[in-house]
Amino acid sequence: MxxxxxxxxxxxxxxxxxxxxxxxxxxxxxxxxxxxxGGNSFDYYNDNGVLIHKYGPHYFRTNSDKVFQYLSQFTKWRHVEYRVRTSVDGNLYPIPINRDTINQFFKIHLKNEQQTKEYLNSIRVEIEKPKNSEEIVISKVGKEIYEKFFKNYTFKQWNLYPKDLDPEVCARIPIRINTDDRYFTDEIQAMPVDGYHSLFNRMxxxxxxxxxxxxxxxxxxxxxxxxxxxxxxxxxxxxxxxxxxxPYRSLRFEIENHQQEFYQNWSQINYPNDFDYTRIVEIKHVTGQKIPNTTIVKEYPEAEGDPFYPxxxxxxxxxxxxxxxxxxxxxxxxxxxxxxxxxxxxxxxxxxxxxxxxxxxxxxxxxxxxxx
Ligand SMILES: Cc1cc2nc3c(=O)[nH]c(=O)nc-3n(C[C@H](O)[C@H](O)[C@H](O)COP(=O)(O)OP(=O)(O)OC[C@H]3O[C@@H](n4cnc5c(N)ncnc54)[C@H](O)[C@@H]3O)c2cc1C
Missing domain, CATH: 3.40.50.720 (NAD(P)-binding Rossmann-like Domain)
Known part of the structure; x- marks a missing residue:
């Protein structure tokens, strides 16, 4: 019983x-x-011998010692910082947007945070109370960056343009005036050494x-x-x-095995304006697995399927x-x-x-x- x-x-x-x-x-x-x-955090070794995340990349990070200590009973960790790039007009840029992204995109040479702040002030559009995600982005970085980095990616992801989404959706994405190119800034960033599936089995x-x-x-x-x-x-x-x-947005995952050590230089490259997929993930960069072949996953947002994003x-x-x-x-x-x-x-x-x-x-x- x-x-x-x-x-x-x-x-x-x-x-x-x-x-x-x-x-x-x-x-x-x-x-x-x-x-x-394991729910959506489940990972497994595929036919190519590569440990992959079944439901999209799950980058563990936290600022909570309590959470980290609790989970540490069930796994050892591989400390790793996640770094992502976005492809715009054939060039790769750091994302979230930081000073290097701005310098590279506008072909300028901002040297410090003060200069970057002033530059952003000169390109952003004054909107007193942004009512939607388009307005929030434009009010922070202006129209050009909005068009190239945010508009189409958001549409692919949600099948809605930013103007039809709550401001919080895009407000969550930081704009950095420094050159920190980590995907997240949480104090603890780490992957379970032998995968989430082992962590769950022990738990x-x-x-x-x-x-x-x-x-x-x-x-x-x-x-x-x-x-x-x-x-x-x-x-x-x-x-x-x-x-x-x-309603939820779902994802379809297209898996490709490659007989080479790495396919791309980053664990994730986003494609806001090209292709039907939003991103290519090569999780091997962060799991730290050392084998001669690799697997990449292309993510296609869909209306039907597993409920992923409310x-x-x-x-x-x-x-x-x-x-x-x-x-x-x-x-x-x-x-x-x-x-x-x-x-x-x-x-x-x-x-x-x-x-x-x-x-x-x-x-x-x-x-x-x-x-x-
Ligand atoms: C694409 C994607 C990427 C993500 N990336 C990250 C990331 O990088 N970092 C991060 O911290 N978080 C990430 N997340 C969030 C993370 O997946 C969630 O925080 C986590 O899965 C929540 O756990 P949960 O147990 O609440 O839900 P879930 O993991 O979804 O587990 C719910 C479980 O309930 C089961 N279930 C549902 N209904 C029934 C039923 N009627 N009968 C029986 N079983 C049922 C489901 O099969 C599922 O296994 C991501 C989420 C998605 C969708």
């Missing part, structure tokens, strides 16, 4: 499974409809956790037997889409709110994770959220008080 059912074996469900089984000594059932644990090895793969929540018939259900799947699907669908628009937030309110009335079920919260969350954020949920709520719940 399991007291607890956890739906979804991504970071959210797996961290909770690990905490509940080890700290509360409780038996639980963890199910996933996919044929593997879930407690015999109190029963993992059932290829199992959809709909197939679980004895729901009344569980004292608690933690649901990390899509919240609209749980409620049979009664308030309408929460589409951040006002009308979608309104639909989500209805589901969220309905969910609050179900006392025995907790909705948590990126799909249940209809929110783009990084891995470290969902780990932090799960640890907090465990410490602040589950530890205090009476039903979880004694072991089974």
């Amino acid at each position: 399991n007291d607890i059912l956890i739906v979804g074996a991504g970071f959210t469900g797996s961290v909770l499974a690990e905490r509940i089984s080890s700290k509360l000594n409780k038996k639980l059932l963890l199910i996933d409809r996919r044929d593997h644990v 879930l090895k407690n015999p109190k956790i029963t993992v059932k793969l290829n199992t959809d929540f709909k197939e679980i018939k004895n729901l009344d037997d569980f004292k608690l259900i933690i649901f990390t799947g899509c919240i609209d699907e749980f409620f049979n889409f009664k308030f309408g669908r929460l 589409i951040p628009r006002k009308q979608n937030h309104e639909i989500y709110k209805k589901y969220e309110d309905e969910a609050k009335s179900l006392k025995k079920i907790i909705f948590v994770g990126r799909l249940a919260q209809y929110k783009y969350l990084n891995m470290d954020q969902v780990v932090a959220n799960s640890l907090e949920l465990f410490e602040k709520i589950l530890l205090k719940k009476e039903i979880l008080g004694k072991g089974s």
Whole structure:
């Protein structure tokens, strides 16, 4: 008998499974409809012998010591800084945009942060309260950079131009006046030494956790037997889409094996204006695997398929709110994770959220008080 059912074996469900089984000594059932644990962070060795990320590149980074220490119980790390380039008119530029990008693009020679600030002030368009993503970008870097670096990439990614997206979508992308060309600035940037799949296997090895793969929540018939259900799947699907669908953008991955050590010089090159794919990822650059062949993945954004990116628009937030309110009335079920919260969350954020949920709520719940 399991007291607890956890739906979804991504970071959210797996961290909770690990905490509940080890700290509360409780038996639980963890199910996933996919044929593997790890959720979207899953990686595997392909036929070419290359460790690749099945659902797009997962660059682990965090500013939280707590999250890092917690995960370090299950893996050693390879510290690495992620560096990405974007291809515009046949030239490769550092991305996020920094002083070198600006110098290279405008063929100028800004020498320091002050000069760069002044230059950006001279090209940006004054917009008092940017209402959408186009306005936010133009108000920071002007029209030329917007057209070449942002407009078409955003359209490929979302099938919407920046003017139709909330300002936050593009506001998240930093503009740097220094020459830092790291993709992220988090203090801790690292990859699990032997892959995410090994990390998950160690996290879930407690015999109190029963993992059932290829199992959809709909197939679980004895729901009344569980004292608690933690649901990390899509919240609209749980409620049979009664308030309408929460839309997502998906991706199709085209995998190419190459019998050469590296295909490109960077782990990721973005293509805002050319081709139907948005980027070519060669994850081997950051996993540090040393073998003579390599694999690259081209990403094609699509409307249908696995739910990857919630589409951040006002009308979608309104639909989500209805589901969220309905969910609050179900006392025995907790909705948590990126799909249940209809929110783009990084891995470290969902780990932090799960640890907090465990410490602040589950530890205090009476039903979880004694072991089974
Ligand atoms: C393309 C892409 C790239 C990303 N890159 C990064 C990155 O570089 N760095 C970073 O920190 N984060 C990245 N992320 C975010 C990262 O994937 C998430 O933070 C993480 O996956 C969230 O974990 P989760 O457990 O909430 O959700 P998921 O990993 O999605 O896990 C949910 C699981 O629930 C299962 N499930 C859903 N419904 C059901 C059901 N009805 N029955 C049974 N099982 C079900 C699913 O199969 C899935 O395995 C990226 C995301 C995407 C889409």
